[in-house]
Amino acid sequence: MSGAVSDADANRAVSLTLRIGELLLASGESTENVTNAMRxxxxxxGVRRIEADVNLSALTLSNVPDDGSMPVTAERRVRRRExxxxxxxxxxxxxxxxxGRTLPLTMGRRRLQEIARQARAHPRWVGAAAPALVAASAAVLTGGGPVVALAAFIATLLxxxxxxxxxxRxxxxxxxxxVAAAVGTAAAVLMIWQQVPVQASAIVVGAVIALLPGRPLVACVQDGIAGEYVTATARxxxxxxxxxxxxxxxxxxxxxxxxxxxxxxVDDAPTAPLSLAVPQLIGALMLGLTFAVALRVPPKHTPPAALGGVVIWTAYxxxxxxxxxxxxxxxVAAAVIGLMGSIYANRxxxxPIVFVIPAIGPLLPGSVMFRGMLKLNLGDVLGGTHYLIEALSTAxxxxxxxxxxxDVLRALGRRDIRRRIRPAARRTRGY
Incomplete structure (x- = not known):
């Protein structure tokens, strides 16, 4: 699959490359990995003189042959990212x-069509219930108990x-x-107003964690660390x-x-107990599991992703x-799960993000954000700002x-076909 290629084959290769890059980016991959895969x-x-430009909503490929042929530039828009x-x-x-040079161009195009049409990893109703299950799991982790977990499930589902x-519309x-955040908060406020003897604010924490952008956050940091500053800023x-x-x-x-x-x-604002008691371990396990379902992790990889939630909570x-x-x-806890998730993913x-992203759920700063907003609304601007800055720092x-x-495993592990698509990291030293 190397050597000179005809203009028609080069254009077909560019089209296939753009389509794969679009689906990678839309499915949750980082800009750096999409760019390197496309190249x-x-x-x-056989399209050697190629330049790829990937941002949050568009991908561009330019093929400038050195034999005098007409250059070609093509672009695809990413209209829906989920x-x-x-x-x-x-x-x-x-x-x-x-x-690995085992798939001809024609077969590659056919395989891509099959992937684009493949059925969902989980039934549609499971995906619809996943955010509510995330909220219920977070409520358990925060110490809310079964009643609050059920209330968090219903409020988040609504x-x-x-x-x-x-x-x-x-x-x-x-x-x-x-609106989704407001519904969860309203359910908690209603229970506090009625003086229901439960940790009602855990409902808000659950609803917030279900809405927080864990995957975009990790992709944002990854792009920034990799030097993709434009896309990192957009993310x-x-x-x-x-x-x-x-x-x-x-x-x-x-x-x-x-x-x-x-x-x-402020006493109504819960914080997850620093405990390895059964409720917290169950909450962490269920958070990993429900996040994996929400992110459509393949069923055979869902149990390791769920265990990652227990590992990251235990380390923390x-x-x-x-x-x-x-x-x-x-x-440090996130680095531990990043390393362990990468080791398992390599096997x-x-x-690695298939295991790492679901596992970070127990550490998302839902309770800190709620505490910050509560202090602001009670007139404590300094205290509220402090908690919101803490939430940003945690994220x-x-x-x-x-x-x-x-990246620790990438640096220490042996090179294989999947790692060769990443070139040597840039060393700008700040200038």
Whole structure:
């Protein structure tokens, strides 16, 4: 599959490369990995003078032959991005076969069509219930108990259905997310108002964790560390707007509740106990499992992803018992799961994020964000700002730690076909 190729074959290779890159990016892959995969595919099919440019919503390939032939530039838009790790695994297998020079161009195009049409990893109703199950699991981790877990499930399901209803009518995703967060907060406020003897605010924490952008956050940090600063900035903007929507939904409901005289205090803001007791371990396990389902992880890889939630929570709690600062403990725990997830992913030959992203769920700063918004609405601007900055620091620590763990194995492990698509890292030294 090397040597001179005809213009027609070169154009077919460019078309296939763009389509694979589009599906990789839409399924949740980082910009760096998409760019390197596209370059490797094009060169494998004999298109040597190739340049790839990938950003958050468009991919461009330029083929400038050195034999005097007409240059070609092609672009594809990524109009819909939704995480689908089952499709991502299939695409990585396809890239591995192509770069291993075992798949002709015609067969590659056929395989790609099959992947694009493949059935969902889980039934549609399971995917619809997954965010609500995430919220229920987070409520258990936070110490809410069965009643609160059920309330979190119902509130998040209602919020998700309300967001879906708005989406079908063309309402922007920002407002869909704000409404979903507001429904969860309203359920908690109602239980506090009625003085139900449970940890009602754990409902909000569950709903918030179900909405937080864990996958875009890790991809943002990964792109920034890899030197893809334009796309990293775009992803960061996406993360900021999602978080702003969540905070807006919480803030509106809390403001109305405080003005209406509902007695909400900072004591109502729960924090997950630093414990390895059965409820916390079950909550961490279920968070990993439900996040894996929400991200459409293939069923055979779902149990390891679920166990990752227990591993990252155990590492975090043990570090906190040793009096490590929360942000540093978060980063190290994320690095541990990044390394372990990469080792397992290397053995079963799938992308590490299939295991790493679902596992970070227990450390997402849902309770810290709720505490910050509650303090702001109670008039403690300094205290509220402090908690929101802590939430941002925790989020960045998760992303940086996870990528560090993945790159440790990349640096120390042996090179194989999948790693050859990543060139040597740039060394700009700041200038």
């Amino acid at each position: 490797a595919i094009a060169r494998t099919y 995480p689908d790790f089952a499709r991502l695994v299939a695409l990585h297998d396809l890239v591995g076969e192509i770069t 919020g998700d259905r309300a967001g879906t209803w708005l989406a079908r 063309g309402v922007a995703e920002f407002f869909q997310t704000a 960061l903007s996406e993360v900021v707007f999602i978080v702003a929507a969540v905070l807006s939904g919480i803030g509106i409901v809390l403001t109305v509740a405080v003005k209406a005289g509902v007695r909400i205090t 709690v043990c570090l906190r018992w040793l009096d490590w600062p929360a942000v540093l403990a978060t980063a 079963v030959r799938v992308p 960045l620590a998760i992303g940086a730690g996870a990528i560090l763990g993945i």
